[in-house]
Amino acid sequence: MHSKLPSNDIVRFPNWLTLLILFFSTLALLATLMQWFDLPLPINPKSHPLTTFLANWLQSTAALFIFVGCLFYLIVMRDEGAAYLGLIFLGSGLYDFIHFFALTTSVGFPTFWFVSRLILGLGLIVAMLFGLKKGEVGVKSYRVIALYFLFFLALIYGAYAMIKVDLAPFEALLQYTSLGLFLLALPIAYQFYTRHRSNFAFAIFLSLIPNAITQLDAMCTANSHLFNSCALFHIIEILSFVIPAIGLMLDNANFYFIIQKAMEMRANFISRVSHELKTPVSNIIGYTECLIAGTEGPLSDHQKDVVEKIQGLSSKLSQLIGDLVDIQKIDKGQVSIEKTSFNLSKTCRECAENFAQKMEEKGLEFNWSIDPDITINGDPLRIYEVVSNLLSNALKYTDAGRVQFTLRKKGKTAEICLSDTGVGIAKEDLPQLFYPFTRWGDREGMGLGLSICKKLIDAHKGTISVESTKGKGTTFKVEL
Amino acid sequence: MILIVEDDRDTQAILEKLLTHYNYPFHITSSSKEALAYCQENTPKLLLVDISLPDMNGFELTKELRKIDKMKKCPIVVMSVNVAELFKEKGIESGATDYLEKPLTPSTLKSLAEKYIP
Numbered sequence: 001m002h003s004k005l006p007s008n009d010i011v012r013f014p015n016w017l018t019l020l021i022l023f024f025s026t027l028a029l030l031a032t033l034m035q036w037f038d039l040p041l042p043i044n045p046k047s048h049p050l051t052t053f054l055a056n057w058l059q060s061t062a063a064l065f066i067f068v069g070c071l072f073y074l075i076v077m078r079d080e081g082a083a084y085l086g087l088i089f090l091g092s093g094l095y096d097f098i099h100f101f102a103l104t105t106s107v108g109f110p111t112f113w114f115v116s117r118l119i120l121g122l123g124l125i126v127a128m129l130f131g132l133k134k135g136e137v138g139v140k141s142y143r144v145i146a147l148y149f150l151f152f153l154a155l156i157y158g159a160y161a162m163i164k165v166d167l168a169p170f171e172a173l174l175q176y177t178s179l180g181l182f183l184l185a186l187p188i189a190y191q192f193y194t195r196h197r198s199n200f201a202f203a204i205f206l207s208l209i210p211n212a213i214t215q216l217d218a219m220c221t222a223n224s225h226l227f228n229s230c231a232l233f234h235i236i237e238i239l240s241f242v243i244p245a246i247g248l249m250l251d252n253a254n255f256y257f258i259i260q261k262a263m264e265m266r267a268n269f270i271s272r273v274s275h276e277l278k279t280p281v282s283n284i285i286g287y288t289e290c291l292i293a294g295t296e297g298p299l300s301d302h303q304k305d306v307v308e309k310i311q312g313l314s315s316k317l318s319q320l321i322g323d324l325v326d327i328q329k330i331d332k333g334q335v336s337i338e339k340t341s342f343n344l345s346k347t348c349r350e351c352a353e354n355f356a357q358k359m360e361e362k363g364l365e366f367n368w369s370i371d372p373d374i375t376i377n378g379d380p381l382r383i384y385e386v387v388s389n390l391l392s393n394a395l396k397y398t399d400a401g402r403v404q405f406t407l408r409k410k411g412k413t414a415e416i417c418l419s420d421t422g423v424g425i426a427k428e429d430l431p432q433l434f435y436p437f438t439r440w441g442d443r444e445g446m447g448l449g450l451s452i453c454k455k456l457i458d459a460h461k462g463t464i465s466v467e468s469t470k471g472k473g474t475t476f477k478v479e480l
Numbered sequence: 481m482i483l484i485v486e487d488d489r490d491t492q493a494i495l496e497k498l499l500t501h502y503n504y505p506f507h508i509t510s511s512s513k514e515a516l517a518y519c520q521e522n523t524p525k526l527l528l529v530d531i532s533l534p535d536m537n538g539f540e541l542t543k544e545l546r547k548i549d550k551m552k553k554c555p556i557v558v559m560s561v562n563v564a565e566l567f568k569e570k571g572i573e574s575g576a577t578d579y580l581e582k583p584l585t586p587s588t589l590k591s592l593a594e595k596y597i598p
Contacts (some may be wrong), residue, residue, distance in 0.1 A: 228572035278561040279488065286583035293586040297499040 001102065010254045013199045014245055018206060021243060025209050028236045035232075055234040056100040062241035068247040076255060085204075087125035091152055092116045093241060114174045117215065120240070121181030122191040123151070124204065129186070130193040171341065172219065179215040182208050199254075203247025210239035243294075254467045265327055273370020281321065284314045294295040323448040330455040343412055344480070345374045348407045351387045354375050358395055365402035374414045376480050382456045383480070389449045389478050390418050395472070398422030410479070419475035425468040433466060482506040482593065483524035484560075485515040485541065487534050491582065495528065498586055504593050510534075512541040516548075523550050526596040528584075529576070531540035531560035546575045553597045559584065 034041055070086025095116035190203035217233035288311040291299060299307065350366045360365035393402045401421030408415055425433065434454040457464045457478060468474040481528050482499060487510045507524070509515045512535045513587045518524075527545070530536040538558045545551045555577040580588060 231588070280490075282561050282583045283490040283494065286491065286589070289583065289586050290494055290497045290501075293498060293501060295497040 009248050010257060011199070013202050013206075013250060015443055017246070018040050021206060021210070021239060024239065025213055025236075026214050028210065028232065030215065031232060032213060033100050034064040035220045035251065036218070050235050053100055055238055056097050059238045059241040060097040062091040062238070062245045063089045063096075065245045066090070066093075066241070066248055069245070069252055073253055073320065075246075081130065082200075084130075085124075085127050085200075087149075087152075088119060088127060089241065089244065092120040094125070096237070101164075106284060113218075116275050117178040118174075118181070119155060120151070120211070121178050121185060124208075125181060125185050125188055128188045128204075175215060175219045179212060180217065182212040182215055187211070199250040200244065201247075203244045206247075207240045207243040208382070210236050211244070214240060216348055218414050239439070271328045274321045274328070277321050278318065278325075281314055281318045285311060285318065305456040320448075321421065323452060327452055330452065332458070338381070339377050340380070341375055341377055342380040342383075343373065344376050344383065345370050345407060347380050347384050348387055348405075348416065351384055351391060352405055354388065355395060356393045359403060360397065362398075363400070364395070364398055366405070367402060368407075370407045371409055376414055378460045378480065386453045386456050386478065387416065390416075390478075394418055394420040394422065394474075403474070408437070413479045416478040417475065418477075419473060421473040424474055425466070425472040425473050426470045427468075430466060430468065434464075481524045482526045482528065483515065483518060483522075484508045484528045485510075485512065485533065486530040486536070487511065487532075488530070489584065491530070496498060498584075498589055499593075500542065502586075502590055502593065503514070503595065512536045512544070516544060518577070519545060519548055519551055524554065527554060527556040529556060529558050530582075530594070531558060537541045539576070542576045557592065567589060 031041055048126070066089035067086040070082045070089075073082035073086075076118045093116075095112045099112035099116060119465065167399040186205070186208050189208055191202040193205045207368075215231045217236060288307050290296065291307045292304065292311065348369075348370050352366075352370070357368055391403075391405070398420040399422065403420045404418070406415075406417045408417075421444075436449050454464055457480075460480060462478060465477045466474065468479075482504055484492065484506060486495070486508070492508050492510070496506070496508065499591050507518065509518055512533050515529075529538040529541055533541065536544070538560070542558065545556065545563075546553070555572050556575070557578045557580055558563075558574075558576040559580050559582045561582045572579075584592075
C-alpha cells in the first residue's frame with residue numbers, strides 16, 4: 001500500500017466485489033432503518049449462539065489473516081506502518097472473539113465489543129493520519145508499534161475496569177462514539193487511498209461503510225430493546241474484516257507478480273548483455289589471431305608475447321560470458337541434453353590428459369585412475385564440461401600437494417571422484433556451494449562453474465556431492 | 481571463390497585479412513539479398529554465413545540458397561558467437577554443412593579452405 005505499484009498488469013480490487021459489498025451494505029442499512037421504525041423484518045435475525053460464534057470466528061480469522069499479511073508487508077517492504085495497521089485489526093478481532101462469551105456468560109463480556117470497535121475506529125484514524133502527515137505510514141522506527149502497544153494495554157485495563165461497572169448508562173454513548181469514529185474515518189480513509197492507491201487502502205476505505213452500518217444497527221437494536229436479536233450486526237461486521245483481508249491478499253499477489261516480473265527481466269537482461277558483449281570480445285580474439293598468424297607482417301618475439309597475452313585474456317573473458325549465457329539457458333530449460341551411449345572412461349581420460357600439464361606446471365602431484373570401458377547414457381560434451389570444470393576448480397584452489405582423480409564402477413552407476421589438498425571449504429559455506437555467483441577467497445572467476453555442473457548433472461539425473469575440511473582439501477563425487 | 485555473408489564490419493575485416501594472408505580468393509556481402517544475387521551469377525566453392533543478418537537469418541538464407549540448383553551441393557558453413565546445440569540442430573535441418581563458433585581461428589579457416597577448395 002505504501003509503495004507505488006506499476007499501473008498495468010496488476011490485480012485491482014474487482015469492481016463487481018465493490019458493488020456486491022455496497023449492495024449488501026444497502027440491504028443492511030434498510031434492515032437497520034426498519035428496526036429503527038419498529039417495522040417487522042421479512043427475516044427476523046434472532047440471535048443464536050451458533051451464528052454469533054460463526055460470525056465472531058470468521059472475523060477473527062480474517063483479522064489474523066490481515067495481521068499475517070501485514071507482517072509480510074513489514075518483512076518484504078520494510079513498512080512498519082503496515083504492521084501497525086495489522087496489529088489494529090488483530091487487536092480488534094481478538095476482542096471481538098472474546099466478546100462471543102457474552103452469549104454464555106453475561107457478566108462484563110459485552111464490554112469487549114466496545115473495546116473492539118473503539119480500537120478499530122480510533123486505531124485506523126490514527127494510523128491513516130500518521131500516514132497523511134508523514135506521506136508514508138511507514139515511519140523509520142518501531143515507535144508507532146510501541147505507541148500502539150501502550151494504547152492496547154490501556155484499553156485492556158480500561159476493559160477490566162469497565163467489567164466491574166454497570167455499562168447500561170454508557171452504552172448508547174459508546175455506540176455513538178464508535179459510529180462517530182467510523183464516519184470520521186471515512187474522509188481520512190479516502191485521502192489515504194488517494195495517496196497510496198493500493199488495494200489494501202481502498203479496502204480499508206470500503207470496509208468503513210459496513211463498519212458504520214454495524215454500529216448504527218447495534219444502536220437501533222439497543223434502542224428498540226431488541227438486544228437479543230443482535231445477529232444482524234454481527235453478520236455485517238464480518239464484512240469489515242473480510243474486505244481489508246481481500247484487499248491485502250490482492251496486494252500481496254501483486255508483489256509476487258512484480259517479483260516474478262523482475263526475475264524475468266533480470267534473466268532477459270543477462271542474456272542480452274552477454275550476447276552484446278560476446279561479439280566485440282570475439283572480434284578482439286579474431287584481430288589478435290590475425291596478428292599472430294602474421295597478416296600484418298611478422299611480429300617480434302616480444303610483440304608476439306604481448307599479443308598472445310591479449311588473446312588469452314580475451315578468451316577467458318569470452319569463456320566467462322559463455323558461462324553466463326549457459327546458466328541462463330539451463331535456468332530457462334533451453335539446453336538440450338543429448339542422450340547417447342558413450343564411453344565415459346575415454347571422456348575422463350581426455351579431460352585428465354588436458355589438465356596433466358597444467359597441474360605439473362603448478363607443481364601439483366596429479367594421479368588419475370580410470371577404470372576402462374565404462375559406458376553411460378548421456379551427453380558426452382556436457383559431461384566433459386562438468387569434469388573439466390571440477391578439474392579446473394581443483395587446479396585453481398590447490399596451491400600445493402596432490403589432486404586425485406578416479407573413475408570407477410559402483411553398482412549400476414559410475415562414480416567420478418576428485419579430491420584435492422587445496423584450501424577447502426568451511427562447513428557452513430557448503431550449502432551455498434552450488435548456487436551461482438558463489439566463490440571463495442581471492443581466486444578469480446564469477447562462481448558459475450559449480451552451479452552449471454550441478455544443473456548439468458541434475459539434467460542427467462545424476463548426483464553431485466561434496467565433502468570438505470577447511471584447510472585440508474575438498475572431495476567432489478559425481479554419480480551417473 | 482569463398483563467399484562471406486556477414487554484416488559485422490569487424491568480422492568482415494578479420495576474415496578479409498586472414499583470407500588475403502592465406503591467398504584464397506573471396507567475396508564479401510553484408511546481406512542475404514546480396515548473397516542470393518551473387519550466387520545467381522557466380523558459383524562460390526565455399527560459403528561462410530553468419531547467423532544474424534539484417535534481412536533474414538543464416539538458416540533461412542541457407543534454405544533459400546539450397547533452392548538454387550547449382551548451390552545444392554555447395555558447402556555452407558554457418559557461424560555464430562553463440563554455441564548452442566539448439567542452433568546446431570537447426571543448422572543441420574536448414575541444410576548447412578557445418579556449424580562453427582566465431583571467431584573462426586586461423587587454423588580452422590585454413591583447414592576449411594583446404595578441404596573445400598582444391
